[in-house]
Amino acid sequence: MFTPIALEAKNLVKYFPTGHQGLLGRPTKELKAVDGVSFVLRQGETLGIVGESGCGKSTLARLITRLLDATSGEVILDGKDITSIKGRELRAVRQKLQMIFQDPYSSLNPRHSVGQIISGPLEVQGIIPDGGVKKRVQEMMELVGLNPEHYNRYPHEFSGGQRQRIGIARSLILNPSIIIADEPVSALDVSIQAQILNLLEKLQQELGLSFVFIAHDLSVVRHIADQVAVMYLGKIVEMGPSADVYASALHPYTTALLSAVPVPNPKMRGASGRIRLEGDVPSPVDPPSGCRFRTRCWKATDLCALEEPALADAGGGHLVACHHPMEASERAGKPHSDR
Amino acid sequence: MGTAMSLDEDLITTSQQVSVESKSPRELAIARFQRDRLAKWALFVIVFYLVVAIFAPLICSLLGISPYALDGKALNDFGLPKGSFGGISGAHWLGVEPGTGRDILARLIYGARISMLVGFLATLVTTAIGIIVGVVSGYKRGMVDAVIGRITDLTLAFPSLLLMIALTRPIIQRLESFGIPEGNTSRIVYIILILGVFGWVYVARIVRGQTLSLREREFVEAARASGAGTWRIVFKELMPNLWAPVIVTVTLAIPGYVATESTLSFLGLGMLPPTASWGAMLGDSVRYYRADPTYLFIPGIALIVLVLAFNVVGDAVRDALDPKGDRQNIA
Secondary structure (H helix, E strand, O other): OOOOEEEEEEEEEEEEEEOOOOOOOOOOEEEEEEEEEEEEEEOOOEEEEEOOOOOOHHHHHHHHOOOOOOOEEEEEEOOEEOOOOOHHHHHHHHHHEEEEOOOOOOOOOOOOOHHHHHHHHHHHHOOOOOOOHHHHHHHHHHHOOOOHHHHHOOHHHOOHHHHHHHHHHHHHOOOOOEEEEEOOOOOOOHHHHHHHHHHHHHHHHHHOOEEEEEEOOHHHHHHHOOEEEEEEOOEEEEEEEHHHHHHOOOOHHHHHHHHOOOOOOHHHHOOOOOOOOOOOOOOOOOOOOOOOOHHHOOOOOHHHHHOOOOOEEOOOOOEEOOOOOOOHHHHHOOOOOOO | OHHHHHHHHHHHHHHHHHHHHHOOHHHHHHHHHHHOHHHHHHHHHHHHHHHHHHOHHHHHHHHOOOOOOOOHHHEOOOOOEOOOOOOOOOOOOOOEOOOOOOEHHHHHHHHHHHHHHHHHHHHHHHHHHHHHHHHHHHHHOHHHHHHHHHHHHHHHHOOHHHHHHHHHHHHHHHHHHOOOOOOHHHHHHHHHHHHHHHHHHHHHHHHHHHHHHHHOOHHHHHHHHOOOOHHHHHHHHHHHHHHHHHHHHHHHHHHHHHHHHHHHHHOOOOOOOOOOOHHHHHHHHHOOOOOOHHHHHHHHHHHHHHHHHHHHHHHHHHHHHOOOOOOOOOO
């Protein structure tokens, strides 16, 4: 039951300075991209993080991989906080913590051959594997389903799915234990998405990887994740084992997201009402008081504006941050489908 | 669509596996360049000019001509060359200079030394400064970029030719007081210096713009995520993407600086009189353009051919370095 912890985030916060500033003046406002996110990633498991555009998912990925420096909070890897380490120590951590990027077009240097791209991390880390760099790269290419003969080819000669495989090979060449995947399939065709997801699952089993898998598509996360965290405006609003979250969502936002997932069987469509959220996501520069979702929530009361709901365990490791979580009866029926 | 394409690609590769695997990126670029016939000719022209410039004394002594020897017998009573087309003859293949009777071919060959030296060195200096400033400005952004940007604007706003003329004497004197040999050496140093001071902005602007757009690409983040430092990102990730525009600027800059040297010499601020340079020849020939138009055309054509050759080679190199270039039709 108690699988060892691979990675832990504690109260991660990232504010970006914004607004007008004089030549030497301080920025007037802060964009609260990630505002107090905590989670635990267990070894060999996948944590799916979902949320709509602009909720801070990608920022969170970059905080974990140290591409951005956190305003506050901790990221604990092997019992050590990695948010403030530098230089050689940071470089060593980067070996264990690699990232897969969203856009297979901009994530590969157009002037580098596939061989150069995949071997890049080895070169940076100064590692010469047994049997030579080329052999190792070609093994990696084979592992991710690329033809090793394409070593000297350039990225533009590949399709989107193949390019994403190149990116995956690059992230795996250092033998990392944790992979942060920032929407790795959202730029791909649906048929290719399935191929890449299956590849990631296969790699996870073969190499014992732990994944933080970021997506805006719930059905993609459902396919791959053991744990799911739902983000809204820089905060996690609901988190738990994915079976629980999908079967019995507690936060109204999660319920709304789930109701938007297309149902393949037309006969089933009428049964679950679709909840349409009104309006846009509020600005993260000036988020609503109390619960951040209250401006779009049909269950909001005065309490929601006054007091911010804490992320609390609702049983079985299923956490929710809501004053009025969904009841079982509400989920079964469709009282809000007309909104 | 994607799968269909990848299937096709796999089929193609299996049939051509050996040839595809054996070509490295550099070999491909060279092969692409070699397919461009015009570019090969243009490269030949540039190499020819360079060889001539480097071996000028040897070539002139082999031909039995000298850029300084006066030949009064080749001139008529008005001081103009005897015979048609500026006095072209067996002894003087490109004619003689009006007034002095010096051999134009010899002066052209010696002039190539000065012109090419200034052109190449000035380009080297401006491109080096431009790339460094441009990359730093684009990569660091913020305050650094703002300061460099204002300096760039200021430099561009300066009336550079006017300043070059005005500063000639004081700066040359200063250079000589630092121990740089008097005469042509100090003048060449001055020209390269002043062209460097004003010329880097063009390269820097192009490089900065490219860097700004490149640094936002995810491959830069990917490099950082694998532990790469600023130096590696700049030199290994960004630079290869900057070569194409830089090469084009360079090939335009070299003939541009050759022309600027000519302008300064034409204005009498370049090389000192007995020394031959194309600009000085052009400046001198303007006085005789009615009586002896050939004298004007010869250095002019030499300059145009060089400029053209550089442009053609520049285009071909850029195309050859483009990884999107065709690889199937390369034998």
